Amino acid sequence: MPTIHYICPDGTRRDVEAAAGLSVMEAAVKQGVPGLIAECGGAAACATCHVYVDEKFAAAVGEADDIEAEMLDDAMAERRPTSRLACQIEIGDALDGMEIEIAAVQ
Amino acid sequence: MSSGLLVVGGGQAAVQVACSLRESGWQSPITIVGEEVALPYQRPPLSKAFLAGKADADSLALRSDDYFAREGIEVVRGARVTQVTAPGADGTAPGVAVTSGGRAFEFAHLALTVGASPRRLSLSGSDLLGISYLRDLSDAETLKRDLAVAKSVVVIGGGFIGLEAAAVARARGLHVTVLEAADRLIGRVVAPVVSEFYREAHERRGTKVRLGASVVGFEGREGRVTAVELADGTTVPADLVVVGIGVVPRLALAEQLGLECDNGIVVDEYARTSHPAVVAAGDCTTTSHPFAGGARVRLESVQNAVDQAKCAAATIAGRAEPYTSVPWFWSDQDTLKLQIAGLSSGFDTALVRGRPEEEKFSVLYYRDGQLLAVDAVNSPRDYMAVRRALAAGRTIDPERVTDMSTALTPV
Ligand SMILES: Cc1cc2nc3c(=O)[nH]c(=O)nc-3n(C[C@H](O)[C@H](O)[C@H](O)COP(=O)(O)OP(=O)(O)OC[C@H]3O[C@@H](n4cnc5c(N)ncnc54)[C@H](O)[C@@H]3O)c2cc1C
Numbered sequence: 451m452p453t454i455h456y457i458c459p460d461g462t463r464r465d466v467e468a469a470a471g472l473s474v475m476e477a478a479v480k481q482g483v484p485g486l487i488a489e490c491g492g493a494a495a496c497a498t499c500h501v502y503v504d505e506k507f508a509a510a511v512g513e514a515d516d517i518e519a520e521m522l523d524d525a526m527a528e529r530r531p532t533s534r535l536a537c538q539i540e541i542g543d544a545l546d547g548m549e550i551e552i553a554a555v556q
Numbered sequence: 557m558s559s560g561l562l563v564v565g566g567g568q569a570a571v572q573v574a575c576s577l578r579e580s581g582w583q584s585p586i587t588i589v590g591e592e593v594a595l596p597y598q599r600p601p602l603s604k605a606f607l608a609g610k611a612d613a614d615s616l617a618l619r620s621d622d623y624f625a626r627e628g629i630e631v632v633r634g635a636r637v638t639q640v641t642a643p644g645a646d647g648t649a650p651g652v653a654v655t656s657g658g659r660a661f662e663f664a665h666l667a668l669t670v671g672a673s674p675r676r677l678s679l680s681g682s683d684l685l686g687i688s689y690l691r692d693l694s695d696a697e698t699l700k701r702d703l704a705v706a707k708s709v710v711v712i713g714g715g716f717i718g719l720e721a722a723a724v725a726r727a728r729g730l731h732v733t734v735l736e737a738a739d740r741l742i743g744r745v746v747a748p749v750v751s752e753f754y755r756e757a758h759e760r761r762g763t764k765v766r767l768g769a770s771v772v773g774f775e776g777r778e779g780r781v782t783a784v785e786l787a788d789g790t791t792v793p794a795d796l797v798v799v800g801i802g803v804v805p806r807l808a809l810a811e812q813l814g815l816e817c818d819n820g821i822v823v824d825e826y827a828r829t830s831h832p833a834v835v836a837a838g839d840c841t842t843t844s845h846p847f848a849g850g851a852r853v854r855l856e857s858v859q860n861a862v863d864q865a866k867c868a869a870a871t872i873a874g875r876a877e878p879y880t881s882v883p884w885f886w887s888d889q890d891t892l893k894l895q896i897a898g899l900s901s902g903f904d905t906a907l908v909r910g911r912p913e914e915e916k917f918s919v920l921y922y923r924d925g926q927l928l929a930v931d932a933v934n935s936p937r938d939y940m941a942v943r944r945a946l947a948a949g950r951t952i953d954p955e956r957v958t959d960m961s962t963a964l965t966p967v
């Protein structure tokens with residue numbers, strides 16, 4: 451199973467082994483990784499799963515669609531080129547070892 | 557266990573109370589007792605991705621088994637609490653809750669997060685097979701199986717759950733008719749322009765919408781529904797009926813405890829009930845809401861369940877954190893993504909921004925010039941702007957709302 455390394459807002463690291471097919475949000479929330487709120491449970495409706503992805507994995511992760519991009523523009527934390535909604539990234543083997551920084555405010 | 561917390565009801569609010577307490581370092585025992593057999597899960601996908609076959613039951617779980625084990629949260633599933641006694645006022649005698657199977661749980665603190673049950677029809681033929689409700693995972697599983705073989709679906713009730721189910725059925729190519737007793741869809745929540753938009757959008761996709769349609773009974777053959785009978789004497793053929801006509805808060809336990817209830821367990825901004833050892837959160841509660849000008853409202857949303865549960869956890873931990881969150885909600889119907897922030901009831905002005913005919917617009921609601929809420933269809937930017945404005949106690953200049961050349965900015 452791919453492992454995702456989460457960097458929480460308080461600086462702690464949490465490594466989660468996640469089944470392929472789960473989203474980067476689901477893998478974290480189901481294990482109680484702090485920092486992600488994910489109130490809408492992955493419907494791309496709340497923007498409380500804002501993360502910054504590892505640049506090395508940018509191509510594998512892909513780009514935000516229009517709806518997601520609009521949500522990110524107005525998210526609580528700063529939008530960076532690497533900003534994504536974690537619920538919109540599906541975990542697969544290509545993401546094994548990726549670091550995910552959770553935005554400090556959601 | 558008598559120093560611990562018992563959470564009755566294993567849904568969204570239950571899990572949030574427990575998780576928030578553990579996140580804050582609270583170390584006393586926590587037990588969640590829930591009637592359903594599934595690991596606590598989210599309901600919203602039941603009428604959306606799950607029904608459409610795009611999410612499986614496992615993906616709905618709010619937390620994993622390992623999480624609960626690691627955090628020392630005991631989750632007792634498939635157990636319904638039927639009797640409850642509050643702790644003695646002097647703190648010597650613990651409270652006790654007993655399940656229908658006879659298991660007893662002692663507690664010092666009780667959280668009631670029992671949710672609501674779907675309002676049921678009691679008309680001639682309401683017991684026929686093929687007439688379904690949609691609240692629990694088991695309802696959704698049955699409905700999903702029935703949808704796979706159905707040809708003509710009638711949805712009774714033009715609220716969010718009914719319309720979401722209708723959208724899923726229509727996307728599968730089925731004949732779908734929505735029957736709404738009132739003169740517009742989602743009338744309890746949105747302005748007439750939004751109701752009208754949804755009627756047209758569903759009709760554009762091939763769903764029939766009948767307003768002012770009041771159902772008087774059902775016809776069946778060999779125990780299965782074949783048609784829905786309306787008050788005007790007409791019938792609508794159906795081999796599957798989905799009823800979504802609202803929910804009723806579960807108050808039996810609160811009433812046993814003598815808690816104040818008013819179409820919901822009455823709680824204050826700290827999620828406290830009228831008993832000092834009992835908090836309550838989620839769909840089963842009603843509260844004087846800061847975003848409703850202090851009027852008592854009972855909200856049915858994930859946001860409310862989560863935020864009230866956080867307040868409940870804070871109260872149990874001995875820190876008082878008042879409920880001040882902006883209400884918000886979403887609904888996905890086919891390609892229409894609706895996001896609502898704020899509470900629009902009591903509005904005197906509704907301003908439309910964008911073009912409903914292009915299925916991308918928002919409606920901002922005001923009372924006395926004060927911003928109340930937004931309904932944003934495929935317009936997340938407008939939704940985010942209003943949500944932010946409301947959270948900061950700010951407004952958006954009504955004069956600029958309809959000007960699409962400028963983004964909405966809180967002032
Ligand atoms: C199909 C559907 C779609 C929805 N879509 C959305 C949406 O898009 N956005 C949104 O914000 N909200 C949506 N909602 C509403 C949202 O799911 C609820 O507001 C939320 O689940 C409320 O959480 P709760 O914990 O208060 O209650 P519930 O989730 O209902 O949990 C209560 C639990 O308590 C259990 N219980 C009750 N009595 C007892 C007892 N005596 N003993 C033991 N257990 C008991 C019940 O079995 C239930 O599992 C939707 C709801 C449904 C049904």
Ligand code: FES
Binds near residue numbers: 475487488489495536
């Ligand atoms: S979980 Fe709500 S937007 Fe990702």
